[in-house]
């Protein structure tokens with residue numbers, strides 16, 4: 093992705109290795125400043141996944157792969173057990189750990205291969221998604237499914253990047269994405285860096301724009317997709333999909349095969365992470381809810397297959413009813 097770092101434009105991945113150290117963009121410091129965080133131990137990688145210094149399903153997977161390589165010498169099973177406890181919903185995390193456990197040879201080389209495969213898959217998602225985007229399309233996206241969330245290119249943002257590069261004259265609506273504001277802080281930052289025209293909208297505003305005919309299609313990412321074509325993604329995705337269907341607007345979910353979980357039949361089986369109440373009760377670390385008020389804070393919801401027009405994968409565009417046909421191809 094294109095970023096401005098130390099005053100200069102450069103291409104940067106969301107995370108990469110320098111020798112035996114994992115370097116990642118500090119997603120907690122964005123959009124205020126572009127800072128890098130260095131992780132030299134398994135524990136520091138696990139903590140970075142937990143506190144969301146690195147986030148987004150494919151990027152969590154790549155961080156876990158690198159974390160496995162760093163923790164390998166002290167016992168790969170111990171490393172796997174620690175990383176499995178970090179975040180429960182993203183399938184990519186578990187897929188990356190399985191990939192590393194099954195790998196032979198230098199674990200750092202395996203982790204690098206895993207991360208590069210993810211970036212390549214996202215590039216192909218952009219290519220397969222491009223024909224779905226008409227000229228002058230106005231596209232809604234939710235949360236951040238960009239390069240930050242995926243090593244590079246993004247999932248939902250990959251076809252958007254490709255459409256912008258192809259001069260389709262697109263416009264993006266970025267849901268702010270309460271409570272952690274990934275849409276406002278991260279998606280908008282990525283779109284600004286690429287010069288892609290967009291507006292941040294309050295989460296509650298998407299239905300208004302859809303009903304008025306101001307949104308032509310929706311593209312989101314996913315954290316886990318089950319055999320029947322249900323998809324878990326950032327909280328709030330489900331209601332966007334329902335309103336899209338009500339208004340006859342196509343709803344696409346862009347995801348690499350590492351996000352598909354063919355061991356689960358339906359989305360009801362997906363573990364949904366519950367995060368701290370403080371994320372809802374506070375804004376920027378300042379409590380805005382009345383003293384004594386409690387909150388619930390599920391980080392993800394499940395969109396049933398019937399609301400999803402198609403999945404955009406590195407193997408092509410797939411209808412929800414055809415997800416099961418991908419099963420044999422997912423174990424790379």
Ligand code: MRU
Nearest residue numbers: 147148149237241247313314326
């Ligand atoms: O809690 P987060 O920020 O890790 O959630 C991220 C999302 O929900 C993304 O949409 C999803 O991981 C797909 S990222 C390409």
